[in-house]
Amino acid sequence: MPASSHPSPSRSGQVTMAMVATRAGVSTQTVSNALNTPELLRPETLERVLRTIDEMGYRPHRAARSLRTRTSRLIGYGIRSAASGGSSPILDRFLHALSATADEAGYRILLFASPAGPDSLAVYEELLGERGVDAFVLSDTHRGDRRQRWLDQRGIPFVAFGRVWSGRETGDWVDVDGAAGTDAAVEHLAALGHRSIAFLGWPRGSGAGDDRAQGWLRAMRRHGLPVRGRRAESTDDVPSAAAAAVPLLDAGATAVVTASDTLALGCYRALGERGAAPGREVSVTGFDDSPAASLVSPGLTSIGQPLEDVGRECIRLLLGRVEDTGRTPERVLLAPSLVVRDSTFAPL
Amino acid sequence: MPASSHPSPSRSGQVTMAMVATRAGVSTQTVSNALNTPELLRPETLERVLRTIDEMGYRPHRAARSLRTRTSRLIGYGIRSAASGGSSPILDRFLHALSATADEAGYRILLFASPAGPDSLAVYEELLGERGVDAFVLSDTHRGDRRQRWLDQRGIPFVAFGRVWSGRETGDWVDVDGAAGTDAAVEHLAALGHRSIAFLGWPRGSGAGDDRAQGWLRAMRRHGLPVRGRRAESTDDVPSAAAAAVPLLDAGATAVVTASDTLALGCYRALGERGAAPGREVSVTGFDDSPAASLVSPGLTSIGQPLEDVGRECIRLLLGRVEDTGRTPERVLLAPSLVVRDSTFAPL
DNA sequence: GAAAGTGGTTTGAACGATCCAATGAAAGAG
DNA sequence: CTCTTTCATTGGATCGTTCAAACCACTTTC
Incomplete structure (x- = not known):
């Protein structure tokens, strides 16, 4: 032939x-x-x-198809500038979930470095101009973040990991219910018999931080436990947290719920400095279930975020919006889960 | 007009x-x-x-250009399956450096989920078939990794973060000089006055682990310090490490150099269990300078990897190879840096 | 018995850029 | 003054795919 x-x-x-x-x-x-x-x-x-x-x-051939159909089947994700510090939301697992889910739908993730500054929009504009992506996943959203409005005005599909805490919300988002997390921590401690449960959080004004404080507050009220003088604030570093924890411990708290693993380890330090130990004299819980939580001694009871689910939901919402741009905004709030280790115990 | x-x-x-x-x-x-x-x-x-x-x-228009020039200006990076456990090499910073450098050269990173199994090559094949990427960055390379050979045979440009420890090497790589790191740790401890310096590493056979052990060994010999009975092995988790550290401490080691922060925190635990404290009775050093190192008390002296440099070098080598496919393999070995915290001290 | 469907396939024209070869104009050589 | 060389610019083909419309051989309809 x-x-x-x-x-x-x-x-x-x-x-x-x-x-x-x-x-x-x-x-x-x-x-x-x-x-x-x-x-x-x-x-x-x-x-x-x-x-x-x-x-x-x-x-x-991807490019040929892309040229003809006017879609790239690529989803942009801007990885924030490392310089900006900030708690990396355990990017690792999130990104993996994101790409795995996207893959299944025939999409891929395009990673780009996004500067933290006010000109961060420039990269987004560039990517759109060269038709390099069909949609965006945002994370590390913060108050006054201009990206949502900007994208919304241009009719570009996007999903944010993290609520838009300020004013009028635009667009879809997926987030973890921080209040439910701290609520569960209080539940756990109350069940163990704790009655003097303090909260160590971040300075008010950050959406996520206030949310976590709220969960502690509502659970305490539900149990009829006292909250006055049992709340302190600190920036997210160990020395500050250790200092902020002192008055709580002085006031006789037998347990401290915190807004992050870093803050929790600040409590560890404060306890160590007064010759006490977490998990023996005082219970401590963290937030995020970061790798450090399982490495320290005693193991830190912490609140784990379902990052795989977050990633999956992000893609799901995003694809839904790509198909129907005019759809009414959809929001998904996922429940975190308490990971119990040795830093919490039954008192007396 | x-x-x-x-x-x-x-x-x-x-x-x-x-x-x-x-x-x-x-x-x-x-x-x-x-x-x-x-x-x-x-x-x-x-x-x-x-x-x-x-x-x-x-x-x-990216796709139009791509179609005509037969290049995508995209670099593939397969993010390993989260299930595979494995210490994520602080992916975060590495990825940021990678995308930032790539951006400058007009390239972008295409992220895809790469299963750990033996069929991992399927995704690479798919990506190449649809001309989705021009080149690959590999990480989490391991003994018997088939990717290098496979890509090399097809003439696809790639760079690996991590040496190919087995047999005949193929292709470019960038790696961190682990031996230099542990060597520096011994140097630091010897300068402080330690003479009984033990090493806690991973089971032999892992390239990176053996490399780190080697650095300890050569520095010890250079200083004429004894090494017999001063070396132990453990898998990379806290309980095993704590158990493995016991004989070293029993033998009177005043300092322990380890192959990872996890192993180091295992030493913390072993010390805690015998009523001693790191940084007071015994010095301990970790490896990787993971976030946990600065969170624990006392802060863990650790060896930081220059991930930004690694990312930058990866892209540099890669672009060089894209231009000249036949070039002789190039390798870059970067020096890590010792981050001194409170877990190391001058004895007596 | 001509018009109108029908399902399956083909034809021709984009999509937006770059490659290659050709062109015109200006400059230099004989 | 013609002929070549050089420089700057242009025209047309092409990359591999999908869209829109046309086509074809039948069947159905009135």
């Missing part, structure tokens, strides 16, 4: 649609249909074309 | 090269040249075209 002539199957080992077409004895459009709208083909033709595709190891 | 007619500047707000061309009174080819080979243009033409590009906010 002589090799079919027109599209040379030689060179570069790259198989094109035309080659598949001649080999299967159909037109290129039919090959295209076999992949994109199989229901249009007669079953036997479909089968034949698909088999040929398989035999030849054909894969559609 | 009547609006030029041919390419309608209306619709979708998207500016194309043809629009820029008519507006600047040149052909599309000249616009292309202005961006890609400016030296071909007469200075005044160049200036005029560039100004027009700027005024109209034109950006080349």
